Amino acid sequence: MSKIIVIGSGLSAIASIKTLVEKGYKPLVLDFGEKLSKDKELLKNKISKEKKSEWKREEVEKIIQNPTLNNEFPRKLYMGSDFFYFNKNKHLELLMKNPTSSYPPAASLAKNGLSTSWGSAVLPMAECDQQIFPYKSEDIKEYYKKALEKIDYVASHDDMIKKFDLIKDPNHAHNNLTDIEDILRKLGNNKSFNKKFISGHSRLLTNFSETNGCINCGHCMSGCFNDHIYKPEKDLQNFIDNKKIDYLPGVFVDSFKESKIGIEVNCINNKNNFSKFICDKLIVATGALNTTVLYAKSYNLYENKFKLLSKNGTIVPMLSFKLLKDNWPNRHTLPLIFFTLFDQNKTNMYTQISKSNELIIKKLKGKWNKHSILSQFFSNNFLVAHSNLCSDNSDHYSLKINDKNSLQKNIVEITRVENDKKKTIEKLLHNNFKKIFNSINIYPLNFLRKETDSQHNGGSLPMVRKITSLNQVDENGNSNFSKNIYYVDSSVMPKLPATPIGLPIMANAIRIVDKIKPF
Numbered sequence: 001m002s003k004i005i006v007i008g009s010g011l012s013a014i015a016s017i018k019t020l021v022e023k024g025y026k027p028l029v030l031d032f033g034e035k036l037s038k039d040k041e042l043l044k045n046k047i048s049k050e051k052k053s054e055w056k057r058e059e060v061e062k063i064i065q066n067p068t069l070n071n072e073f074p075r076k077l078y079m080g081s082d083f084f085y086f087n088k089n090k091h092l093e094l095l096m097k098n099p100t101s102s103y104p105p106a107a108s109l110a111k112n113g114l115s116t117s118w119g120s121a122v123l124p125m126a127e128c129d130q131q132i133f134p135y136k137s138e139d140i141k142e143y144y145k146k147a148l149e150k151i152d153y154v155a156s157h158d159d160m161i162k163k164f165d166l167i168k169d170p171n172h173a174h175n176n177l178t179d180i181e182d183i184l185r186k187l188g189n190n191k192s193f194n195k196k197f198i199s200g201h202s203r204l205l206t207n208f209s210e211t212n213g214c215i216n217c218g219h220c221m222s223g224c225f226n227d228h229i230y231k232p233e234k235d236l237q238n239f240i241d242n243k244k245i246d247y248l249p250g251v252f253v254d255s256f257k258e259s260k261i262g263i264e265v266n267c268i269n270n271k272n273n274f275s276k277f278i279c280d281k282l283i284v285a286t287g288a289l290n291t292t293v294l295y296a297k298s299y300n301l302y303e304n305k306f307k308l309l310s311k312n313g314t315i316v317p318m319l320s321f322k323l324l325k326d327n328w329p330n331r332h333t334l335p336l337i338f339f340t341l342f343d344q345n346k347t348n349m350y351t352q353i354s355k356s357n358e359l360i361i362k363k364l365k366g367k368w369n370k371h372s373i374l375s376q377f378f379s380n381n382f383l384v385a386h387s388n389l390c391s392d393n394s395d396h397y398s399l400k401i402n403d404k405n406s407l408q409k410n411i412v413e414i415t416r417v418e419n420d421k422k423k424t425i426e427k428l429l430h431n432n433f434k435k436i437f438n439s440i441n442i443y444p445l446n447f448l449r450k451e452t453d454s455q456h457n458g459g460s461l462p463m464v465r466k467i468t469s470l471n472q473v474d475e476n477g478n479s480n481f482s483k484n485i486y487y488v489d490s491s492v493m494p495k496l497p498a499t500p501i502g503l504p505i506m507a508n509a510i511r512i513v514d515k516i517k518p519f
């Protein structure tokens with residue numbers, strides 16, 4: 001019998017697993033862990049072994065195809081497949097109640113979860129965003145360091161440091177692109193607004209090593225053929241190979257229950273067989289939505305409504321007459337500049353600025369390895385700003401988990417609830433953003449602004465100093481139902497900062513697991 005079980009293999013799970021292994025435990029990891037289809041995986045491996053010049057058009061096109069390209073909200077698909085977005089299976093179904101918002105919040109049953117295709121943009125949380133958390137910034141500092149240990153980190157010693165700790169010396173630097181350096185220098189010299197924003201180079205968990213890193217193939221939005229964008233897969237495999245963990249994929253955890261014999265974890269495998277595992281401590285790292293469902297089912301909270309926080313976003317093209325000739329596809333398509341607008345209480349808007357990515361290029365009739373005239377023109381003259389608001393200023397989802405229906409399936413009813421203040425706040429922030437960029441001769445075309453979604457969700461079981469409701473957990477990630485079950489993913493974040501949540505999730509998971517007393 002394994003004494004400690006972790007559910008999941010995403011960012012929060014791997015952070016927990018690493019900490020447990022370091023502390024000398026051998027956890028059992030239960031994971032639904034769906035994988036890329038065999039043919040796509042073979043193709044991905046083949047392409048990754050070839051030189052770029054040897055790539056075949058049909059093969060690359062096959063693997064990067066993106067049928068969501070013309071949707072309202074194009075999804076960033078992993079190798080042409082959206083297998084990592086969970087929508088329904090035979091155990092659970094997500095059902096959007098508002099007809100206009102067809103996309104449910106991002107949830108995953110994939111091996112490595114949503115990190116399978118994340119952008120790897122990272123920042124620690126700013127001090128002003130930390131206030132509502134039941135622990136102080138100093139208490140989490142060492143865990144940020146731990147989270148970044150042995151992970152390739154691209155960042156620079158620049159203005160961002162004023163608000164966002166660099167955490168560790170970067171392993172790699174960005175290529176100095178003269179146009180981007182010029183923009184950053186002008187932003188840095190901007191005296192009229194410099195108390196309202198911070199800008200700097202992007203920070204990414206990506207391998208930019210010149211010898212064995214990014215090959216600048218221009219296809220980051222499909223996932224990385226070579227896995228240079230960090231995902232937990234290699235760490236997980238190392239732990240499996242070195243017998244530091246037991247990993248059991250293909251199991252759907254249905255619920256858990258604490259009794260005299262310990263915590264009973266009830267699972268269903270691919271063949272519909274039920275099984276039960278018993279442990280002393282359980283770490284739940286199944287991603288905010290799945291964790292909320294598990295929690296509701298385990299404690300029969302079918303009448304409860306859970307508030308799942310989200311972050312609204314926008315994409316705006318920005319005209320610049322001074323850009324250099326774009327050399328796509330011989331560059332990466334990840335963000336180049338981070339920009340945050342803040343006030344005393346919070347970072348209000350976080351923006352990633354990039355050159356056009358392959359999805360935009362494809363929309364403008366570009367080919368897999370070549371610009372069209374239109375996409376070349378666009379890429380030479382426009383940058384793209386992808387902004388997110390914080391959860392305080394954004395819409396949220398209301399979740400209600402229905403008891404199993406006649407098909408033995410739980411339905412999650414999801415209603416998107418609009419934030420009345422959002423439009424006014426957004427307008428104000430975008431106007432400030434525009435003024436700042438206009439002052440350095442870059443022109444955000446707000447009339448072309450497209451609304452998006454951040455795909456950052458959380459806060460359904462918020463950490464609070466003193467628990468007053470069934471939906472809350474304490475600073476150790478425990479609810480009042482059990483002090484042996486720890487919730488470690490973004491479900492416990494009391495708010496979502498406008499900045500990326502991946503690194504804060506990892507650091508918090510390490511913090512929670514590190515504090516578990518020996519047993």
Ligand SMILES: Cc1cc2nc3c(=O)[nH]c(=O)nc-3n(C[C@H](O)[C@H](O)[C@H](O)COP(=O)(O)OP(=O)(O)OC[C@H]3O[C@@H](n4cnc5c(N)ncnc54)[C@H](O)[C@@H]3O)c2cc1C
Nearest residue numbers: 008009010011012032109113114119120121253287500502
């Ligand atoms: C396209 C995209 C881009 C993003 N880019 C960024 C970015 O640049 N920076 C950033 O900080 N964040 C980004 N995010 C958000 C970030 O990826 C997620 O917040 C983060 O990966 C969530 O990690 P997690 O461990 O909480 O959960 P998940 O990634 O959802 O992992 C859940 C794990 O639990 C397993 N699981 C779930 N339910 C069950 C069950 N019932 N039984 C068994 N196993 C189960 C799954 O198989 C999976 O292994 C992005 C998200 C998306 C979708």
